[in-house]
Amino acid sequence: MSLPAEFALIARHFRPLAGEGALDLSDDAAVLDIPAGRRLVIAADAMVEGVHYLPGDPPGTVGRKLLRVNLSDLAAMGAAPLGYLMTTSLARGMPEAWLAGFVAGLAEDQRLFGLTLLGGDTTATPGPTSLSLTILGTVEPAKVITRAGARPGDDIWVSGTIGDGALGLRVLQGTLPADTAGHLARRYRLPEPRLALGQALAGLVRAGMDVSDGLVQDLGHLCRAGGCGAVIDAAALPLSDAAGALLAADAGLLPLLLTGGDDYELLLAADPADRAEVTARAAACGMAVARIGRFIAGPAEVSVHAPDGSPLALPRGGWSHF
């Protein structure tokens, strides 16, 4: 009895990604031991062709972005990666070379981040390709970072640089000029999950999340969870050279940087007494962190001070799919 094409695809492309507990992807489920004294951390994110990535994006970066946006959720909780499950609804007629490239990207990032495929499902769709990934990690119970915990007076910190992903999307769409080094497009296609930073700051910061839907909107989540407001000082926003050059040429891009999404940096609340420790722990994992404002008493609202000190009006709160 010959196996149908679905199983051949799984054997050829996905089985090499499988690791311990996956039962070679040939069973109904994976079976895993969670190390004693640690909690399971689990999240799921979906990506749809034409919505979350561009049809022309290289398949390797699509796979890597799918894995990385999920890893970013682990980073936000202070967790370490354990493994992942993935369901792929592939557009009918997709060339197998696309799948091979997609899987090669996943394989590269599996090595980089130290996790393996545990299971999933592969099917076809008459619509655009739809991908879903469930990420598993573990954390020490006392060191879970959650969104609740920011207090008035706390500093607002972000890792890395803000706005590159949103600018990179416009570069790829042709509405903004590309930087020579290709930094912005790369940041859109290949976010950097801040796993080491999240684990280093776990137990120290009071609240945290990753910035995926835009800095202002996501900071609003920390405000609602903490029962306080927040003020961002736009002059303190950490920008890449490429983003800084575009903003210098067109100051009207500032709201896009603040609300555009696809940053996948960590957004954190910390006691001002811990400033030196936050910076030191970040430096120990090779990361820059910037203080961009503070939490304040009051309603759960985010206001932004423009570089000239005036209040900045923002056209929209962030990205929504509906």
Next chain:
Amino acid sequence: MSLPAEFALIARHFRPLAGEGALDLSDDAAVLDIPAGRRLVIAADAMVEGVHYLPGDPPGTVGRKLLRVNLSDLAAMGAAPLGYLMTTSLARGMPEAWLAGFVAGLAEDQRLFGLTLLGGDTTATPGPTSLSLTILGTVEPAKVITRAGARPGDDIWVSGTIGDGALGLRVLQGTLPADTAGHLARRYRLPEPRLALGQALAGLVRAGMDVSDGLVQDLGHLCRAGGCGAVIDAAALPLSDAAGALLAADAGLLPLLLTGGDDYELLLAADPADRAEVTARAAACGMAVARIGRFIAGPAEVSVHAPDGSPLALPRGGWSHF
């Protein structure tokens, strides 16, 4: 700052499904304790509108089927349910009433099977609705049922009745007449995950899986994993009254029953010395099980003896999406 529609949808429809560990669906990930002495069992399955369910199917049964096909994977491993994550890529313009019905179905089955929503992602797609669910369960390490372990001479058992789902799909498509009670369509739309049976037989049976892609193809998986062949006696197939009536009217339907898929019954290998114990444990959870053949020494092939004893030629091995 008003929240965008995506968050309103999540708050209105999904948050009421959330349980312990889900952090109210408002964090980046769920955090869970796996009870000491048990292993995590995890699987993911996707469903696409028009591929895995019919556009006219009631939304409540779509949600319940999505949950149940995943619960069936837990049943196959001998595991007990713990929770689930779900990503929904909803067709643009889908009426909110559809989502409300979908969620009502999930809520009903959460109560029935004792689990809650832990997390996920909601987005929109220009294509057909694409749903993905990751199921979590736990199992005693010594009692995991896997596909590997069948030996020549072992009995082949199936739970419940075979073929109803495949016939039900044809009934809903209008190519077969409906039974008066609506049994076949209901079996297609609402599979019964055999959770109690899987847990009751764990530690006793030698191998097992759930029948989702067709009895013959899935039995082939047990053969390959066990390094043996199998013979099915078609006369021993357990059929519902509705399936039996259709088969009596058209004996040509037998291959469809054997290969059609959507059964979600358990398919098990057990020592013939354990026949009485298998039947007794099944009866104790209110389930009928049937012996439909045996594993044999030889290549990993499945042969079927027709009711008249002659070998039955099957047109195809099972369902594949490619």
